[in-house]
Amino acid sequence: MKHGTILVIDDNPAILTAVKICLGGTFERIVTQTSPEKVLTTITQEHPSAILLDMNFTLGVNSGQEGMMWLSVIHRKFPDIPIVLVTAYADVKLAVRALKNGAADFVTKPWDNDELIRVLKDAIDKASEIIPLDQLETEHVRKVLNKCDGNMKRAADLLGISRQTLYNKVKNEK
Amino acid sequence: MKHGTILVIDDNPAILTAVKICLGGTFERIVTQTSPEKVLTTITQEHPSAILLDMNFTLGVNSGQEGMMWLSVIHRKFPDIPIVLVTAYADVKLAVRALKNGAADFVTKPWDNDELIRVLKDAIDKASEIIPLDQLETEHVRKVLNKCDGNMKRAADLLGISRQTLYNKVKNEK
DNA sequence: CATGTGTGTCTAATCTTTTGACAATCGTCA
DNA sequence: TGACGATTGTCAAAAGATTAGACACACATG
Numbered sequence: 001m002k003h004g005t006i007l008v009i010d011d012n013p014a015i016l017t018a019v020k021i022c023l024g025g026t027f028e029r030i031v032t033q034t035s036p037e038k039v040l041t042t043i044t045q046e047h048p049s050a051i052l053l054d055m056n057f058t059l060g061v062n063s064g065q066e067g068m069m070w071l072s073v074i075h076r077k078f079p080d081i082p083i084v085l086v087t088a089y090a091d092v093k094l095a096v097r098a099l100k101n102g103a104a105d106f107v108t109k110p111w112d113n114d115e116l117i118r119v120l121k122d123a124i125d126k127a128s129e130i131i132p133l134d135q136l137e138t139e140h141v142r143k144v145l146n147k148c149d150g151n152m153k154r155a156a157d158l159l160g161i162s163r164q165t166l167y168n169k170v171k172n173e174k
Numbered sequence: 175m176k177h178g179t180i181l182v183i184d185d186n187p188a189i190l191t192a193v194k195i196c197l198g199g200t201f202e203r204i205v206t207q208t209s210p211e212k213v214l215t216t217i218t219q220e221h222p223s224a225i226l227l228d229m230n231f232t233l234g235v236n237s238g239q240e241g242m243m244w245l246s247v248i249h250r251k252f253p254d255i256p257i258v259l260v261t262a263y264a265d266v267k268l269a270v271r272a273l274k275n276g277a278a279d280f281v282t283k284p285w286d287n288d289e290l291i292r293v294l295k296d297a298i299d300k301a302s303e304i305i306p307l308d309q310l311e312t313e314h315v316r317k318v319l320n321k322c323d324g325n326m327k328r329a330a331d332l333l334g335i336s337r338q339t340l341y342n343k344v345k346n347e348k
Numbered sequence: 349c350a351t352g353t354g355t356g357t358c359t360a361a362t363c364t365t366t367t368g369a370c371a372a373t374c375g376t377c378a
Numbered sequence: 379t380g381a382c383g384a385t386t387g388t389c390a391a392a393a394g395a396t397t398a399g400a401c402a403c404a405c406a407t408g
Contacts, residue, residue: 080320090266096280099273106270130321132334136314137307144304146254153385160306165365167387327354339396341356 004049005029022113036070055087064094075102082123178223179203196287210244223298229261238268249276256297
C-alpha cells in the first residue's frame with residue numbers, strides 16, 4: 001500500500017528530480033518546492049504526510065540555520081506532520097539541535113535511497129499512531145506517581161485531580 | 175539551588191575526576207562508575223536525576239554500540255531518568271539513533287564545561303515537568319481530531335470514548 | 349434523487365468524581 | 379519514648395460526566 005503525500009523542499013532542482021524518482025514508487029504523490037518561502041501555504045493545500053526539508057538555501061551559507069528556522073516555523077504551525085531534515089554538511093551539534101527542535105529524523109547527503117524511504121515511512125508510521133485516551137491517562141498517572149515516590153496526595157495535586165480519584169485509578173489499573 | 179544527583183559512567187578515571195570537578199558546584203552529588211555493568215543497581219540505590227553515559231567501554235571498539243545498548247537497557251527500566259550520551263567519536267548517524275532511542279541529549283568530547291552543565295540542567299528540567307491530566311487530555315484530543323480531519327465519530331472511536339463525550343469535550347474547550 | 353455517513357440534540361440510566369469526614373499508620377524530631 | 383504532622387484506607391452523599399439509544403437534519407456521492 002502506498003503512503004500519502006511527501007513534500008520535498010530543496011533549492012537544487014536536480015536533487016528534487018532524484019528524490020521524485022527515488023520516492024515515486026513508494027508514496028502516492030511527491031510535491032516539490034525549491035524555496036521554503038511559501039511552505040505554509042503549500043502544506044495547507046497539500047496536506048502532506050511528511051516533509052523532507054533541506055537545510056541550506058542561501059548560496060555560501062552552510063550553517064543549517066535556515067533549515068532550523070523553517071523547521072521551527074513549520075513544526076509550530078503543524079506539530080503533527082513529521083519533518084525529516086536533509087543536509088550535505090553533517091554536523092553532530094546541528095543534528096542534535098534539529099531533533100530536539102522536533103525534527104522526526106536527520107539524513108545526510110548523499111543518502112541511501114532505501115534508507116530515505118525507510119526513514120520517511122517510519123516517521124509517518126510514528127506520527128499516525130493513535131493512543132486511546134485511557135491508556136494515555138494511565139501511563140501519565142504512573143509516571144507522575146513515580147516522580148512523587150508514590151505519594152498519592154502530592155501526585156493527585158500535580159495531576160489536578162482529587163486524592164480519591166487517583167486512589168481509585170491506581171486500584172483499578174492493578 | 176542545587177539540582178539532585180548525577181550518575182556518571184565512563185571507563186576513564188581521569189574523565190570521571192574532571193566531570194566531578196566540573197559538575198560539583200552545580201549539582202548536589204556526583205556518583206561515578208567506571209563500568210556500566212552494575213548500573214541498574216546503582217540507579218536503584220542512588221535515584222539520580224540524570225545520567226551521563228560514555229559510549230565506548232571496550233578498548234579499540236569505538237562504534238558506540240555499547241553505549242547504545244546500555245542506553246536502551248537503562249531507558250527501558252527507568253524511562254523517567256534523562257540520559258545524556260557522551261562520545262569522543264562524533265558521528266551524526268549515531269547521535270540521531272541515540273536521540274531516537276530515548277537519549278535526552280548527545281555531547282561530544284572534549285566538551286565545554288558550561289555546555290555540559292546546561293545540557294544536564296535542561297534535561298532534568300524537562301524530565302521533571304508535570305502536566306495536569308486534563309491538559310494532557312485536551313492536547314491529545316485536539317491532535318487526534320486533527321488527524322481525523324475533524325470527523326468526530328472516527329476520532330471518538332480511536333480515542334475509545336463515545337461520540338457525545340468527545341462532542342462535549344471540544345465544546346467545553348472552545 | 350436516493351443512500352450512506354456524520355452532526356446536533358435529547359433522555360434516562362449508570363458510573364465517576366468530588367468534598368468532607370474519620371480512624372489507623374508512618375516517619376521524625378524533641 | 380511520645381507527640382506531631384502528614385498520608386493512607388475507607389466511607390457516604392451530592393454533583394457531574396459518560397453512556398447507549400433515538401431522531402431529525404445536513405451533506406456529499408453515486
